[in-house]
Amino acid sequence: MNKPLGPLRRASACPHDCPSTCALEVEVLDRNTIGRVYGAADNSYTKGVICAKVARYAERVHHRDRLLHPLLRTGPKGSGQFRRIGWDEALDRTADAMLAAERDHGAESVWPYYYAGTMGLVMRDGINRLRNVKGYSGQYSTICTSLSWAGYLAGHGRMTGVDPREMIKSDCIVLWGTNAVVTQVNVMTHAARARKERGTKIVAVDVYDNATMQQADIKVILRPGTDGALACALMHILFRDGHADRAYLDKFADHPQAFEAHLATRTPEWASAICGVPASEIEALARVLGERPRTFFRLGYGFARSRNGAASMHAVTAIPVVMGAWQHEGGGALHSNSGMFNWRKTLIEGLDARDPKVRQLDQSRIGPILTGDSEALWHGPPVKAMLIQNTNPLSVAPDQTLVKRGFAREDLFTVVHEQVMTDTARMADIILPATMFVEHDDVYQAGGQQHILLGPKLIEPPGECRNNHEVVAAVAARVGAEHPAFALEPREIIDRTLQASNRGTLAQLEEQRWLDVQQPFAKAHFLDGFGWPDGKFRLKANWPKNPYPSPAKFGPVHDMPEFPDHWAAAIENADDAFPFRLTTSPARNFLNSSFTETPTSLAKEDRPTVLIHPADATAHGIAEGDKVELASPRGEVRLHARLFAGLRPGVLVAESIWPNSFYEDGRGINTLTGADAPAPAGGGAFHDNKVAIRRVAETAA
Numbered sequence: 001m002n003k004p005l006g007p008l009r010r011a012s013a014c015p016h017d018c019p020s021t022c023a024l025e026v027e028v029l030d031r032n033t034i035g036r037v038y039g040a041a042d043n044s045y046t047k048g049v050i051c052a053k054v055a056r057y058a059e060r061v062h063h064r065d066r067l068l069h070p071l072l073r074t075g076p077k078g079s080g081q082f083r084r085i086g087w088d089e090a091l092d093r094t095a096d097a098m099l100a101a102e103r104d105h106g107a108e109s110v111w112p113y114y115y116a117g118t119m120g121l122v123m124r125d126g127i128n129r130l131r132n133v134k135g136y137s138g139q140y141s142t143i144c145t146s147l148s149w150a151g152y153l154a155g156h157g158r159m160t161g162v163d164p165r166e167m168i169k170s171d172c173i174v175l176w177g178t179n180a181v182v183t184q185v186n187v188m189t190h191a192a193r194a195r196k197e198r199g200t201k202i203v204a205v206d207v208y209d210n211a212t213m214q215q216a217d218i219k220v221i222l223r224p225g226t227d228g229a230l231a232c233a234l235m236h237i238l239f240r241d242g243h244a245d246r247a248y249l250d251k252f253a254d255h256p257q258a259f260e261a262h263l264a265t266r267t268p269e270w271a272s273a274i275c276g277v278p279a280s281e282i283e284a285l286a287r288v289l290g291e292r293p294r295t296f297f298r299l300g301y302g303f304a305r306s307r308n309g310a311a312s313m314h315a316v317t318a319i320p321v322v323m324g325a326w327q328h329e330g331g332g333a334l335h336s337n338s339g340m341f342n343w344r345k346t347l348i349e350g351l352d353a354r355d356p357k358v359r360q361l362d363q364s365r366i367g368p369i370l371t372g373d374s375e376a377l378w379h380g381p382p383v384k385a386m387l388i389q390n391t392n393p394l395s396v397a398p399d400q401t402l403v404k405r406g407f408a409r410e411d412l413f414t415v416v417h418e419q420v421m422t423d424t425a426r427m428a429d430i431i432l433p434a435t436m437f438v439e440h441d442d443v444y445q446a447g448g449q450q451h452i453l454l455g456p457k458l459i460e461p462p463g464e465c466r467n468n469h470e471v472v473a474a475v476a477a478r479v480g481a482e483h484p485a486f487a488l489e490p491r492e493i494i495d496r497t498l499q500a501s502n503r504g505t506l507a508q509l510e511e512q513r514w515l516d517v518q519q520p521f522a523k524a525h526f527l528d529g530f531g532w533p534d535g536k537f538r539l540k541a542n543w544p545k546n547p548y549p550s551p552a553k554f555g556p557v558h559d560m561p562e563f564p565d566h567w568a569a570a571i572e573n574a575d576d577a578f579p580f581r582l583t584t585s586p587a588r589n590f591l592n593s594s595f596t597e598t599p600t601s602l603a604k605e606d607r608p609t610v611l612i613h614p615a616d617a618t619a620h621g622i623a624e625g626d627k628v629e630l631a632s633p634r635g636e637v638r639l640h641a642r643l644f645a646g647l648r649p650g651v652l653v654a655e656s657i658w659p660n661s662f663y664e665d666g667r668g669i670n671t672l673t674g675a676d677a678p679a680p681a682g683g684g685a686f687h688d689n690k691v692a693i694r695r696v697a698e699t700a701a
Helices: 087-105 121-125 127-134 146-156 164-169 185-198 227-240 246-252 256-265 268-275 279-291 309-323 363-370 400-407 468-479 490-500 506-512 599-605 614-619
Strands: 009-013 023-030 033-039 071-073 082-084 110-114 138-140 172-176 201-206 218-221 295-299 332-334 360-362 385-389 413-418 430-433 442-445 451-455 514-516 580-583 609-612 627-632 635-643 651-653 689-695
Touching (some): 071 087, 087 110, 087 468, 110 138, 110 363, 121 468, 127 385, 164 185, 164 295, 172 185, 185 201, 246 256, 268 279, 295 309, 363 400, 385 468, 506 514, 614 635
Parallel strands (some): 110 385, 580 651
Antiparallel strands (some): 009 023, 580 689
């Protein structure tokens, strides 16, 4: 049982795609209603602090537009015309379509598609059990981690890092490519405490003066896709000025002498010409780092969402190695601790039924896949039926024009299991109403910290909402998929998975509320060796043999720089036709396309805008609030300009993923982004876009 924590409060965990994975306390007003949500004060990472959008989660749970009943499309695709049907009819139609696709085109013509609408292991990953048992097309999940993780693994060989709670012991905290105030507020909790208690310097490196930079002691604003140049210049100075820890490098890094020679020409002036940061600022930051080897690098995903993102991540991760920062408590780096949980997920995902020969379709290339690109389909059958769970590719996937064209196919059957009417749900043939996290049992792992957390069912779901496990099991029964886990309740799956993973039992997790599984200091700091046979950090990366588990190597992998460097040829550099570089950065009150339906978030974000430097605005005849059109090689988007001096000239920033309906002609921001697969492991290059901008005259009402 979930024991009371006080009047009305029950323990839970945030289900969203955020590295913080906060431990929560939820007000339960009655068996159907929640009130305010709080951070758990006694969790050593959450420390009672959560983001405002989750604190007001009742707005989502009790939203008047929750999907409550199964729906059948009655009008053209995308028309929003549906009628209510029963669950049996909805599931029968779904199964019939999947069986027909399998009969006519083979099992790989069915593609279950999901991602991080929930991060619960049972509700998110259980769809793979259906996939594996039936031999449906696999999903290669690239939309978030493949670029950055490949870059981190290139040097470290293992996806773990420093305990984030060590920030309290740091002399300097570098927040690189993460707007932590917006995307992982708990990082700022620990960083601010360190500054208050020990005078820790907070450094923010990003492409614009965002909310995190405004809380930093040192801010470094650079051009998108140039992080590798800045990193190399910093290391050049560290070697030049005697702040490189040569003894540590000799013991824990490969080829340190050759790397130092490589950096000889990577001067601050060289980097300044590339990244736009004055050489004097680069020198000043290097001096701060050199004087503070106890520096904690908290590395986000933002700077790796470029086509050269893996190379940039590798370059930035080399800095704490050159400094010898890993030797010190409060020093080193953290990108993700995902590699330390060691789950045994056979029961959840049906791994005992998995056939490795079944193709893996790249989720970021859903547009080319659904429009019949033979290479994207691995020269196999077309996708004819999709079960889409808790994700919204019509808004969040790159190259939106192709995605829309694919979903508009009359020969494609789509069933969407969702909580609210998203852009993707609107294109479905069948819509199934889904539960939210307080309405089902699940277990969660953190990425940016070290806890396993339980998220128990706290209230009854509204209407006819069913959880993901129920739906997957019901579909499985109708399509002839057999596996013992389909007959189990979520709590049984959680319990057995915990035990199989040597993490105790469900009863113990309920009693403790969370498990702290942080690795010992020496392992977390790689003092027992990095994740390679010789235990040495790879300054010289072997990109064709990168350990990221991709089905193939993608892009110009053989052209990637071995030593850390700025890989200019990979990115969409501005040119005469498209003279600006655009990033599509996170908004404070949305999380990808979640919370875009809640009244408070909508009111706070106001409308889709693009940030433009005043000098660029003047040169293009653009004033504050003007309607503008952004154009990339893939399409055009219209939104409104906001003049903002906190970025480099030639750079544009469009925050958030608004629903497509908030844009003129329904063209959302990902109309501009590309769906090609960058080296070495693919991924979504959402912050790597060359664009043009022009003012659009407002038409009279």
